[in-house]
Amino acid sequence: MDLNLNLNLNVNGRPERFAAQPNELLVERLRDGLGLTGTKVGCDTGQCGTCVVRLDGRSVKSCLVLTASAAGSEVTTIEGVAERGGELTGLQEALRQEHGTQCGFCTPGMVMALGELVENTAGGGAPTEPEIREWLTGNLCRCTGYHSVVRGVQRACAPAVEAGAAGREG
Amino acid sequence: MILTEFDYVRPLGLDRALDLLAGPGARVLAGGQSLLPGLRAGTERAGLLVDVRHLDELRGISAADGTLRIGALTTLAELAAHPLVRERAPELAAAARANGDPQVRNLGTAGGNLADRGRPTDLPVAALAAGAEVELAGPGGRTRTGVEEFTAGGVPAGSVLTALLVPAAGPAAAFEKAADRATRYPLCAAAVRITADGPRIAVTGATPRALRLRGVEDRLRGGPYTTEAVLAAFRAEPRELFVPGRGTSAEYLGHLAGVLTARALARAARITA
Numbered sequence: 001m002d003l004n005l006n007l008n009l010n011v012n013g014r015p016e017r018f019a020a021q022p023n024e025l026l027v028e029r030l031r032d033g034l035g036l037t038g039t040k041v042g043c044d045t046g047q048c049g050t051c052v053v054r055l056d057g058r059s060v061k062s063c064l065v066l067t068a069s070a071a072g073s074e075v076t077t078i079e080g081v082a083e084r085g086g087e088l089t090g091l092q093e094a095l096r097q098e099h100g101t102q103c104g105f106c107t108p109g110m111v112m113a114l115g116e117l118v119e120n121t122a123g124g125g126a127p128t129e130p131e132i133r134e135w136l137t138g139n140l141c142r143c144t145g146y147h148s149v150v151r152g153v154q155r156a157c158a159p160a161v162e163a164g165a166a167g168r169e170g
Numbered sequence: 171m172i173l174t175e176f177d178y179v180r181p182l183g184l185d186r187a188l189d190l191l192a193g194p195g196a197r198v199l200a201g202g203q204s205l206l207p208g209l210r211a212g213t214e215r216a217g218l219l220v221d222v223r224h225l226d227e228l229r230g231i232s233a234a235d236g237t238l239r240i241g242a243l244t245t246l247a248e249l250a251a252h253p254l255v256r257e258r259a260p261e262l263a264a265a266a267r268a269n270g271d272p273q274v275r276n277l278g279t280a281g282g283n284l285a286d287r288g289r290p291t292d293l294p295v296a297a298l299a300a301g302a303e304v305e306l307a308g309p310g311g312r313t314r315t316g317v318e319e320f321t322a323g324g325v326p327a328g329s330v331l332t333a334l335l336v337p338a339a340g341p342a343a344a345f346e347k348a349a350d351r352a353t354r355y356p357l358c359a360a361a362v363r364i365t366a367d368g369p370r371i372a373v374t375g376a377t378p379r380a381l382r383l384r385g386v387e388d389r390l391r392g393g394p395y396t397t398e399a400v401l402a403a404f405r406a407e408p409r410e411l412f413v414p415g416r417g418t419s420a421e422y423l424g425h426l427a428g429v430l431t432a433r434a435l436a437r438a439a440r441i442t443a
């Protein structure tokens with residue numbers, strides 16, 4: 001039996017066509033098939049969140065999605081968030097300023113997950129600290145201790161107070 | 171990486187999906203948030219995955235004649251945030267919110283959570299406390315089954331869970347959970363709904379499966395729902411009801427179930443008052 005499926009996927013605004021096995025995971029297509037290695041694999045069991053991408057706008061774990069089931073959808077990876085060589089997004093810049101990244105392994109997944117939270121609350125008031133912490137349930141970080149990540153999100157959601165917060169030490 | 175091999179089909183309608191599911195080894199794939207880890211771990215098997223995630227006929231939340239109809243593909247995130255669900259079935263919205271993490275809630279579905287035969291999940295207790303029914307589509311057409319019967323038997327082979335039907339209530343309902351730290355699965359979860367006939371109480375995690383505890387309900391009918399009264403009502407249950415494991419004793423789990431139920435009742439009763 002030939003199990004290859006002919007699929008298409010829009011990744012970071014680019015249409016991609018390829019053949020894949022039915023048991024291929026989206027994270028395998030992104031990393032191994034398309035060379036987008038910004039998306040990481042930390043656990044392969046759906047618990048660490050380093051593989052988070054946006055699927056039709058929603059943050060999902062790409063190790064918990066079959067490529068075949070994602071076919072026809074729009075995927076955004078960390079490579080598609082800011083223009084290559086261009087400026088960081090507000091969220092990325094705020095995480096950088098608040099030291100919300102150390103070794104950086106969890107950071108692509110964090111940015112992809114938190115991007116949805118920041119967009120959801122844009123214009124509707126900043127998320128509270130408990131909301132930010134709850135939103136991070138699916139992202140494990142072994143370095144930062146999370147406080148600096150939380151501050152980064154708060155900074156990203158409150159540009160108005162940035163001037164006042166800028167002088168604070170991390 | 172999933173090492174086991176299977177075939178994959180995305181049917182264009184429910185009828186075609188049911189035809190495919192009649193074949194040997196065919197399984198429904200919806201959100202995939204427990205099926206895919208299960209296939210990877212080898213605890214689940216499939217010869218063919220019938221992907222229903224794109225079937226619009228299994229979507230949507232509506233209210234009619236005092237009943238909420240929740241399409242099986244409603245994601246846990248949608249369920250947790252939906253104004254009708256939050257207002258009329260708050261225990262269900264809270265259970266959906268307590269599930270996994272935001273990314274799992276973005277793909278995980280109400281139907282998948284209810285149909286999961288692996289580890290205990292959060293929605294079945296809420297559906298039990300709410301006195302809900304499930305709608306199933308099978309080769310013989312559509313049927314309705316009470317959630318109590320459904321949680322005992324699961325989805326019949328060859329059928330698809332199409333919707334959850336929840337009697338709309340006031341806000342006097344609540345859900346409480348003690349989550350396993352690493353997996354977010356419930357160590358124990360309890361849901362309650364206070365009705366004119368007394369409280370409806372369901373527990374999972376501590377028990378072999380999600381169960382309505384009629385003995386506890388009877389002992390608490392008429393109130394008051396003080397912590398002492400609730401704990402005593404749980405102590406009167408047979409010890410075999412609580413299944414030890416994961417480093418816990420039956421005594422601990424029975425106590426935990428009582429504490430969570432007492433909290434849920436206190437919250438629900440406060441809202442009614």
Ligand code: FES
Pocket residue numbers: 040041042043044045046047048049050051052061062063064
């Ligand atoms: S690699 Fe996907 S959650 Fe860890």
Ligand code: FES
Pocket residue numbers: 100101102103104105106107140141142143144
């Ligand atoms: S910065 Fe190292 S794991 Fe998060």
